[in-house]
Amino acid sequence: MLSAVRLLVMPSAYSRSCKTKPGSHPFDEILYCNIGNPQSLGQLPITFFREVLALCDHPPLLDKSETHALFSADAIARACKILDVIPGRATGAYSHSQGIKGLRDAIAAGIAARDGFPANPDDIFLTDGASPAVHMMMQLLIRNEKDGILCPIPQYPLYSASIALHGGSVVPYYLDESTGWGLEISELKKQLEDARSKGITVRALVVINPGNPTGQVLGEENQKEIVNFCKNEGLVLLADEVYQENIYVNDKKFNSFKKIARSMGYGDDDLPLVSFQSVSKGYYGECGKRGGYMEVTGFGPEVREQIYKVASVNLCSNISGQILASLIMNPPKVGDESYESYAAERNGILSSLARRAKALENAFNSFEGVTCNKAEGAMYLFPRLRLPRKAIQAAKAVNAAPDAFYAGRLLDTTGIVVVPGSGFGQVPGTWHVRCTILPQEDKIPAIISRLKAFHEAFMEEFRD
Template identity: 45%
Template sequence: MKAFSRQSINPCIIATQYAVRGKLVLEANGIQKEIEEAKKKGKTNPYPFDKVVYCNIGNPQICNQQPLTYPRQIISIVEYPELLNHTSFFPKDVINHAKKIINSLGCTGTSGAYTNSMGVVQFRKSICKFIKRRDGTAPSPDEVFITDGASTGIKMILNMLISHPLHGIMIPIPQYPLYSAAISQFGGFQINYYLDESKKWSTDMTSVRKVYEQAVEKGIQVKGFVCINPGNPTGQVLTVQNMKEIIEFCYEKKICLLADEVYQENIYGEIPFTSFRKVLKSMRDEVKNTVELVSFFSVSKGFYGECGKRGGYFQIENINSFARSQMYKMASINLCSNVIGQEMVEIICNPPKEGDESYPKYINEKMSILNSLKRKAKLLHSVLNECEGITCNEAMGALYLFPKIKFSNKYIDECKRKDQQPDEVYCLRMLKSIGVCVVPGSGFGQKDNTYHFRIAILPPENEIQNIANKIKIFHTSFMKEYDH
């Protein structure tokens, strides 16, 4: 038997699925390649559209969102300090910030050396100041680990929590499939709690407790509770009251709370973002000083969209010293996270202040991106709800909409006969008909006999209306084809 035969590969790896870059995306990549090859050879485009529009993933800059000037200027200087000899090219605060980062690296002007495994200490101090501005209190730099994006930190924590097949992690359904993939990869038990679509995807604690008890009855030891706020793929923003209920539940059951807060800057509705850490700090002492909390942040989302820089961090509360030492050991195995990603985290957490030379341009770019995202979310929400058989909650936050489709019994029966997922077939038809790549709801989890898809709100504003109209035309035609 070969080392990499199907029978010899780790079965946990084979069981792992990741829908946002799964079957639909591979198909989309193939279609895009066909279009480009036909163009090169002077042949007729085999599809009725000029390009594939990738709405499958929160990857802002692939959709032409422009990077912020301030961090890119600083990164340029840090990576090529010779630019300090040309200070007239840059605002004074950019120069000063770049010098501080260079000095923090302690490598006589180069970022090419390994850093502390937790990340450069001065960068972690900047993160602590960012958290203090947000929450009112600062953690210690020893409670912060800088990672290659939030995903690396999430996988590290899940890997530490899961040490037995009967160790369970509670995850929201719908969920970001990193969680189901990582739980499968580490051989744990996935415990689904369902968000309430009828109440703007809120967390129903009665349902949560019922699911918990059912897991315990099966002999599952529940180790972690994942909360994504703002929500991915659902776009909800939790109220403080709902967050308190979740924290009380974790306190009562002695469960670690994993707070995925990477979309905290993406708020479009009336409910403001509040961190789980801030809510925890407001609670009575026995809760505040007991609940184990790990919070995650990333430079990939927000208004920065620096996905390719792979920068993020996790911050811990009430984690004992032995566990911290094991986290440090795990980080050390990777030596350190990539240094440009670390630099980007520091810059995002330490932006220009009012009165700084860069501030007006920075704040203009920030608000331009956030206001554009808000307009696109509202436009797509409006058009989708005009479609017969589609209902869609508004995006209160994050970068996505998660509409529900009511398919005809005729269509569902046909898919069942062919052993196909109705929402996956629908999304594939959409891709081949209009060139818009979305992700079927089955890739995120959904209640039985409901069907959804996730669409990112990232295409440029000058294209989003056309995309929405195409989806509406496609959907209308599709529903007529399978009319009752």
């Protein structure tokens, strides 16, 4: 579709012309509300994490007297501890294909502290972010086009693309917008039965919690229902939990699916479960470091051997990402020298994200014909557009989906970049856009002002 293609290529071109030809557009800068890439929009990295990385990458710093004046004592101690578990103390060398054992030990300890249940470092596979881990599991699960994966709609396109890449079938289940994008077990059963009636062997269920692009946070009872559903139907539960730190409401909290399963009495022999985590999201936003892991439980030795073989194809994940993955699961603790500054940075980022999310949620809900989900978690809002008939006709005339047409006009008029919801497999017959909450807080009022002026003009232009 023409407008969707333009949305991929035009923002960077507009940004260049804003700088080289001032006044050539109705705006003076591009405001990116399309990708979950926090540091590209001005978010600063966590100091403690970067101190440890710097010391690990250049160990001679540890022998310099001035280092103790420039780096916190606990960052120095953590770097020494990490270097001691890296073979040859070399971050530029290959590691074990599953990841450095000492770092997996640290991650397992962090998971155990988070959940209150033991974690085994041998269950941890360190990866270059969550995406390669997802691809790895799809490659292992899918044999041919008759193998299906239950996938939420709306969904993060990684899943449908990965399923297609590996030759499988997407089995969609639709989140209920009327209940805040709730996940209904009756919908899962309906879609599972329909797929099976078509000869599709459904092998796994994908759950994204907190949701992308919908931003909902699952309740504990709902998670228990999901666990029981997978147990009863013999499905692998693929739990995308990369936004576990991004919770913005007081009445919701993150619970990992492993914690839920263990609290229900299910052990390793009862439920095959893969949990994905990434250093790209949360409050850390280290997208460019490409770190993450998957925790793989409930699989027998033969399957685990195949997982390891697939992991070995790429030799290992990058070492900086491995180190960061261990740090996000084991940040400074009360009593450490860095704790107060670390907590201030973390809490400052998360509280600012909560304010930005609420401001944008309120703004969208004030617009004619727009309703927006409650900003519970993750980094996105997914407002629904009820567009005039004339706007839908105008979109069809240029071979564009109505939401892509709307987003294209928004870009051309205001410089604000959002993503058409049709790219996320929205419910048929509805139109949405995905908008991140990541632009710097001082830019949010300008974004809201531009959105409001554009939307009012758009609705008036195409009013039936």
